[in-house]
Amino acid sequence: MSAHGSIIDCHVHPTAARGDGPAACAAEMLRYADRMGIEWQGLSLGPVFIQQPTEDEIVADNDFIAEMIELHPDRFFGYANLNPNLLFHSLREIDERIANGPFVGIKLWVALCCNHANVDAICERAAELRAPILQHTFFRAGGNLAGESSPADVAALASRHPEVTFIAAHAGLNWERGIRAVADQPNVCVDTCGFDPEAGFTEMAVQWLGAERVLYGSDAAGRSFASQLAKVHGADISDDDKRLILSGNMRRVLAL
Amino acid sequence: MNRTIIDCNANLGSWPFRRTSYNTPEDLLERIGRVGITQAWVTSLDAVVLKNVAAANAPLAEAVAEHDALRAVGTVNPSWPQWERDVAECAELGMIGVRVNPNYQAWLPTDPIFGELLSAAGELGLFVELTVRMTDERHHHPLMMVPPVALGGLLDLCARHQETTIMVANANNAQVLGVARDAAGPLPERLYFEMSHIESVGGVQAVADQIGVEHLLFGTHAPYYYPEAATLKVFDECDFSEAELEALTHGNAEGLLAAR
Ligand SMILES: [Zn+2]
Numbered sequence: 001m002s003a004h005g006s007i008i009d010c011h012v013h014p015t016a017a018r019g020d021g022p023a024a025c026a027a028e029m030l031r032y033a034d035r036m037g038i039e040w041q042g043l044s045l046g047p048v049f050i051q052q053p054t055e056d057e058i059v060a061d062n063d064f065i066a067e068m069i070e071l072h073p074d075r076f077f078g079y080a081n082l083n084p085n086l087l088f089h090s091l092r093e094i095d096e097r098i099a100n101g102p103f104v105g106i107k108l109w110v111a112l113c114c115n116h117a118n119v120d121a122i123c124e125r126a127a128e129l130r131a132p133i134l135q136h137t138f139f140r141a142g143g144n145l146a147g148e149s150s151p152a153d154v155a156a157l158a159s160r161h162p163e164v165t166f167i168a169a170h171a172g173l174n175w176e177r178g179i180r181a182v183a184d185q186p187n188v189c190v191d192t193c194g195f196d197p198e199a200g201f202t203e204m205a206v207q208w209l210g211a212e213r214v215l216y217g218s219d220a221a222g223r224s225f226a227s228q229l230a231k232v233h234g235a236d237i238s239d240d241d242k243r244l245i246l247s248g249n250m251r252r253v254l255a256l
Numbered sequence: 257m258n259r260t261i262i263d264c265n266a267n268l269g270s271w272p273f274r275r276t277s278y279n280t281p282e283d284l285l286e287r288i289g290r291v292g293i294t295q296a297w298v299t300s301l302d303a304v305v306l307k308n309v310a311a312a313n314a315p316l317a318e319a320v321a322e323h324d325a326l327r328a329v330g331t332v333n334p335s336w337p338q339w340e341r342d343v344a345e346c347a348e349l350g351m352i353g354v355r356v357n358p359n360y361q362a363w364l365p366t367d368p369i370f371g372e373l374l375s376a377a378g379e380l381g382l383f384v385e386l387t388v389r390m391t392d393e394r395h396h397h398p399l400m401m402v403p404p405v406a407l408g409g410l411l412d413l414c415a416r417h418q419e420t421t422i423m424v425a426n427a428n429n430a431q432v433l434g435v436a437r438d439a440a441g442p443l444p445e446r447l448y449f450e451m452s453h454i455e456s457v458g459g460v461q462a463v464a465d466q467i468g469v470e471h472l473l474f475g476t477h478a479p480y481y482y483p484e485a486a487t488l489k490v491f492d493e494c495d496f497s498e499a500e501l502e503a504l505t506h507g508n509a510e511g512l513l514a515a516r
Contacts, residue, residue, distance in 0.1 A: 028457075029457070032457045032458055032493060035492055035493055035495075036488070036492060036493060138394070139395070140394050140395075141393065141394055141395055141396045141397075141398060141401050142398070142401060173392070173394055173395050174394075174395035175395075176274075195392060195395075196391070196392050196453070196481060197481045197482045197484075197485035198274075198391075198480065198481060198482075199276065199277065199278075199478070199479055199480060199481060199482050200274070200275070200276070200277070220456075220457045221456060221457040222455065222456055223455050223456065223457075224454075224455050224456060224457055224458075224459055224460075224485075224489050224493055225457060225493055226485065226488035226489040226492055226493040227455060227485040227488070227489055229484075229488055230481075230482040230483075230484035230485035230488050231482060231485075233482075233484045233488070234291075234482030234483065234484035234485070235482070236277075
């Protein structure tokens with residue numbers, strides 16, 4: 001094993017890192033990842049978060065990530081950011097970014113709730129390419145945003161596409177509810193990222209889903225790698241379960 | 257390495273919206289001890305949503321009495337009659353400070369009562385902990401959504417109450433940096449921020465660079481949070497000098513107590 005550990009962070013946005021451009025951004029993300037023992041970072045949503053991106057904005061965003069991957073193909077992998085409202089463009093991006101490489105998965109944020117038929121079309125192509133789908137999910141207090149998906153939406157989508165692996169990001173934030181919402185859908189995993197290091201989360205996720213369906217992710221750079229790693233390192237679960245969450249499961253999802 | 261680490265933001269008791277483990281003095285000390293924390297300042301979780309918040313103070317003092325590693329921070333609500341008696345009781349109970357939750361107690365830090373509390377606490381040698389949130393607003397109970405405390409006006413209060421030490425707890429990067437921006441220079445000497453809610457990659461160091469490490473206190477928000485979050489952020493992710501680590505982990509906290 002190399003000097004940096006073997007942890008896979010399945011959910012990273014190279015956004016808030018100091019340093020402009022893909023090269024400087026990559027160097028900054030790797031500097032901190034090295035300190036935390038993180039070998040691989042799954043990238044999506046580059047310098048700018050845009051809720052309803054245009055075709056040009058999608059292309060620019062994915063180009064930024066592609067450049068980072070090209071610079072460090074042994075440290076970064078990518079999820080192609082799509083706006084499912086732009087279905088034909090989304091399918092073309094899948095072909096250009098995933099079928100032709102180097103991207104390995106799909107990132108869906110808050111442009112369109114994943115209960116929409118457009119997302120089914122994206123899933124059908126993802127199944128052919130064996131590409132996992134990282135879907136932002138919240139059960140937001142006071143109600144979700146217009147295009148925001150909940151873990152229940154992902155579970156319903158996943159039941160129609162059993163051959164695709166879905167990652168319900170943030171476990172819905174309101175994680176006690178989110179974990180329950182995906183519990184009966186075996187092709188849905190949750191990630192640990194993007195919410196406060198609230199004790200009990202990882203224990204409940206492992207109890208309800210099995211450690212095999214829990215993935216370490218950070219939501220860096222907006223979140224700290226460290227605060228999100230704490231959810232795994234600090235959980236009252238077995239060391240074997242921690243190893244699965246920190247890397248074993250993602251190796252399986254990506255068929256590494 | 258035997259470093260003194262003081263957790264300035266730990267909790268005991270029950271939180272009404274979630275079961276918490278490690279919430280007795282013995283269990284908390286064991287849990288934070290696993291990551292090397294040697295002392296903790298504790299508040300009562302129950303007191304956040306009690307109506308008569310002061311009912312939690314004597315039990316908290318009693319709970320920590322047998323544990324040298326724990327120091328109690330009482331809770332007061334200055335919008336209630338006779339709050340002065342509660343502050344005095346906290347001092348008599350040997351507490352080191354008093355915590356307020358303006359958002360759960362339905363008043364604003366800009367209300368005149370907060371200034372009165374700052375004066376009263378300062379005179380009794382108690383610091384005042386201003387807690388801006390307890391949990392992420394985005395997953396609050398649907399029937400009890402509590403917005404965070406706004407920190408506008410804080411610098412004015414510090415200027416008018418230089419005799420009182422203020423610790424802001426559970427503030428996030430934007431809130432801390434907002435105060436630093438408003439200050440447009442060094443922060444008031446007796447104003448401190450606790451770091452449990454500081455996020456982003458290398459964020460604790462970035463915030464320390466902005467506000468001065470001498471204004472930052474180590475805190476976990478345990479056992480509600482995994483205490484590893486604080487230690488991993490400070491010791492692993494950031495690249496503090498030894499002097500900065502000494503200040504952050506205990507020097508600042510000890511200085512705060514000595515100066516009360
Ligand atoms: Zn994210």
